[in-house]
Amino acid sequence: MTGDRTHPLLWAVTGLVLTYLAVPSLLVVVMSFSGGLFLEFPPRTLSVRWYQAYWSSGSWRDATVRSFEVACVVTMLATSLGTLASIALVRLTVPGRSALRALMVSPIVVPTIVLSIGLYSVYARWRLIGTAAGLVLAHTVLALPFVVLNVTAVLYKLDRSLERAARSLGAGPLRTFTQVMLPLLWPGIASGAIFAFLISFDEIVIAMFVSGSNPTLPKLMFDGIRYELNPVVAAVSSQLIIVTSLALLGSAWLRRQTDRTRG
Amino acid sequence: MRPRSSWGQALVLVGPALILLVTVYLYPLAWLLVLSLTGGADGVVGFGAYGRFLESSVYLGVLLRTFRISLVVTAVCLVMAYPVSYVLSRAGSLTLRVVMVFVLLPLWTSILVRTYAWMVLLQANGLLNNLLRRLHVIDEPLRLMYNEAGVVIGMAQVLLPFAILPVFASLRNIDPRLHAAARVMGAGPWRRFRSVTLPLSLPGVAAAGLLVFVQALGFFIIPALLGGSRVITLAMVIETQVVDLLDWSLASSMAMVLLVVTVVLVVGFDRLLGLDKVWV
Numbered sequence: 001m002t003g004d005r006t007h008p009l010l011w012a013v014t015g016l017v018l019t020y021l022a023v024p025s026l027l028v029v030v031m032s033f034s035g036g037l038f039l040e041f042p043p044r045t046l047s048v049r050w051y052q053a054y055w056s057s058g059s060w061r062d063a064t065v066r067s068f069e070v071a072c073v074v075t076m077l078a079t080s081l082g083t084l085a086s087i088a089l090v091r092l093t094v095p096g097r098s099a100l101r102a103l104m105v106s107p108i109v110v111p112t113i114v115l116s117i118g119l120y121s122v123y124a125r126w127r128l129i130g131t132a133a134g135l136v137l138a139h140t141v142l143a144l145p146f147v148v149l150n151v152t153a154v155l156y157k158l159d160r161s162l163e164r165a166a167r168s169l170g171a172g173p174l175r176t177f178t179q180v181m182l183p184l185l186w187p188g189i190a191s192g193a194i195f196a197f198l199i200s201f202d203e204i205v206i207a208m209f210v211s212g213s214n215p216t217l218p219k220l221m222f223d224g225i226r227y228e229l230n231p232v233v234a235a236v237s238s239q240l241i242i243v244t245s246l247a248l249l250g251s252a253w254l255r256r257q258t259d260r261t262r263g
Numbered sequence: 264m265r266p267r268s269s270w271g272q273a274l275v276l277v278g279p280a281l282i283l284l285v286t287v288y289l290y291p292l293a294w295l296l297v298l299s300l301t302g303g304a305d306g307v308v309g310f311g312a313y314g315r316f317l318e319s320s321v322y323l324g325v326l327l328r329t330f331r332i333s334l335v336v337t338a339v340c341l342v343m344a345y346p347v348s349y350v351l352s353r354a355g356s357l358t359l360r361v362v363m364v365f366v367l368l369p370l371w372t373s374i375l376v377r378t379y380a381w382m383v384l385l386q387a388n389g390l391l392n393n394l395l396r397r398l399h400v401i402d403e404p405l406r407l408m409y410n411e412a413g414v415v416i417g418m419a420q421v422l423l424p425f426a427i428l429p430v431f432a433s434l435r436n437i438d439p440r441l442h443a444a445a446r447v448m449g450a451g452p453w454r455r456f457r458s459v460t461l462p463l464s465l466p467g468v469a470a471a472g473l474l475v476f477v478q479a480l481g482f483f484i485i486p487a488l489l490g491g492s493r494v495i496t497l498a499m500v501i502e503t504q505v506v507d508l509l510d511w512s513l514a515s516s517m518a519m520v521l522l523v524v525t526v527v528l529v530v531g532f533d534r535l536l537g538l539d540k541v542w543v
Contacts, residue, residue: 006353013346018365020343020420024380025372027390031383081280088276092269100277103284109529110292111481113498114518117505118291121298137287144280173272202373205483209505221375225488229382237376244372 025241032234050235060220060232067201067217070132074139074200079193081140082147083185087177089148090155091163101152105145112205115141120209130212138210139200146199147192154188187254194251198244292522299515312516322500322517329497332414332486333479339419340475341468344426348467349460351427352434370424378488381417382408385489413489414496418482425478426471433467434460466536473532477525497521 035045054060082104088094089101107115119138120129128134162184166176182189204218211219217236224230301308316322351362369377384390385407392404407413437460445455483498490496497517504514 006350010346010350014350014362017343017347017423018362021365021369021423024377024384024420025369027384028376028380031380081283084276085280088273092273092276094269094273094277100281104280107288109477109525111498111518111521111525113481113483113501114295114522115288115291117501117514117518118295119287120505121511122287122291122294137283140283141288144284204375218373218375221373221379222484225375225379225382229379229386233375233379237373237379240376241372245368248368 028234029238029241032231032238034231034234037231050231051239053232054235054239057232059215060217060236063215063217063220066132066214070135070139070216071197071200073132073136074143075193075197077136078140078143078147078196079189082144082192082196083151083189085144086148086151086155087181090152091160101148104148107141108145112142112203116206116209119206123210129210130214132214134210135207135216138206139203140196142203142206143196143199146195147189150192150195151185151188154185158184187257190254191251194247198247295515295518295522298511299519301512312512313520315513316516316520325495325497325500326520328411328494329480332411332418332494332496333476335411335415336418336422336479337472337476339415340423340426341430341472343419343423344430344471345468348427348431348434351431352437366424366427369420374421374484377420378417378485381413381420381489385413385416408489409491409493411490411494414486414494417485417489418479421485422475422478425474429470429474430464430467433464433470437463469532469536473528477528480525481521 031043032050033046033048034043035047035049036043085100085104089097089104094100115138119134123129123134126134128137158181162180163176166180167173171179202218203216204222207216207219208222215223221233221236224233299312300310317326347362347366351359354362382389386392387404387406387408389407391407392401395401395405407416441459441463442455445459450458481498482496483502486494486496487499487502490499498521501514501517501521504510504517
């Protein structure tokens with residue numbers, strides 16, 4: 001902006017706020033290498049014992065595998081359902097379109113605790129407590145809005161004449177979809193998929209009620225924190241931070257690819 | 264496209280998502296409404312459970328505490344978000360990118376991970392207390408956890424990105440020529456901020472406030488871990504009623520109140536200012 005310099009005091013405040021945002025994540029990584037039995041900062045001795053404890057524990061490994069599997073299925077389900085629905089919402093004259101869109105996005109604002117106890121009650125009758133299917137369905141509801149938001153955002157910007165050209169050249173709706181729309185939509189779909197995966201992998205409140213005796217990774221972490229400050233949680237957390245950062249870098253890279261193809 | 268085929272196509276495309284939402288989203292919520300109106304000891308249909316909730320001074324206290332904490336968290340977030348967003352809105356593209364990493368990364372670090380870090384940091388012999396004691400600022404450890412202060416510290420950190428993004432978007436969208444015009448007319452920096460920047464950024468501030476407040480109302484994990492048994496919020500009472508006391512009608516009446524308050528706030532905001540501003 002012309003001539004106006006940002007006041008140094010404002011920079012100082014910004015620095016403090018950013019520190020506040022970053023401190024918890026950074027601390028956990030350092031603490032995870034603590035050699036003592038209790039978590040302390042700075043750690044007096046360094047070791048990888050909590051990483052070893054994590055990798056050699058059956059229950060931690062089972063929970064990780066379970067969370068990973070559920071998140072993968074949620075990603076596929078939410079991405080396909082969300083993409084199909086987005087196309088209808090943007091391209092077709094569906095009756096009650098805005099209401100439908102509001103419904104698909106609404107799980108973002110509904111408090112998770114409310115949905116959790118509703119699912120808990122309903123799942124108990126349907127015998128879905130403790131099943132992977134129950135978790136997958138519930139997490140897909142939570143992930144769907146993010147796929148719809150990401151895909152519709154790309155769809156609104158997409159040039160309709162490309163689809164019309166494909167249709168006029170004799171391609172059926174399916175061929176138009178797979179060969180014209182899907183390649184153009186794929187960055188939006190991919191970033192929706194990353195959101196979907198992380199939401200499911202990270203979700204704790206629904207898992208607390210619905211996962212029963214088959215805990216997910218967040219549920220096991222929650223128990224490890226609530227009843228004792230189990231240092232293994234620090235090792236798990238650090239690994240999660242690294243994996244999430246990689247996923248974020250991936251999505252940033254995808255966005256740059258989109259910008260480039262769009263010119 | 265012919266209108267008749269459009270109906271069939273729409274059904275094929277929206278159908279699967281709609282079936283999912285009706286069975287594992289709308290139905291469970293509707294079922295809670297039924298439970299809140301029935302399921303009392305006498306089996307009568309009515310607002311008995313709501314009466315038990317809203318006429319009990321204990322539960323009313325919980326409701327008030329939940330609102331109070333959410334309001335404080337919202338205020339704290341806005342106060343921190345505004346200067347950061349302001350700096351961001353005038354920063355070069357490199358600074359912007361670096362700061363955005365700081366803002367967005369916590370969004371994707373598990374809430375559990377961060378809460379865990381706060382517990383280690385804030386506990387009686389935690390990092391903060393040890394540091395203050397070594398610096399001889401305090402003799403006795405401060406109570407930073409298992410009280411409302413700890414809950415606010417933890418929740419504000421989680422919700423801050425949701426405050427920064429809309430405020431930043433609204434500041435970014437202000438036409439720079441307005442500042443130039445104000446300057447030409449002789450307005451100093453403070454006057455320019457007060458008469459141009461601040462009023463034009465208020466919709467973003469309102470959106471940020473809504474986003475933070477609505478999410479704060481339903482928070483469960485952070486109050487449960489950082490507040491413990493001393494800071495009971497509505498979400499925690501709902502959990503206890505369901506898991507330990509099996510009082511489904513009371514729990515679902517509380518859940519319904521929480522849901523209705525949230526929906527009314529969001530829909531009301533959408534009617535007044537338009538929610539499009541929130542989805543930057």
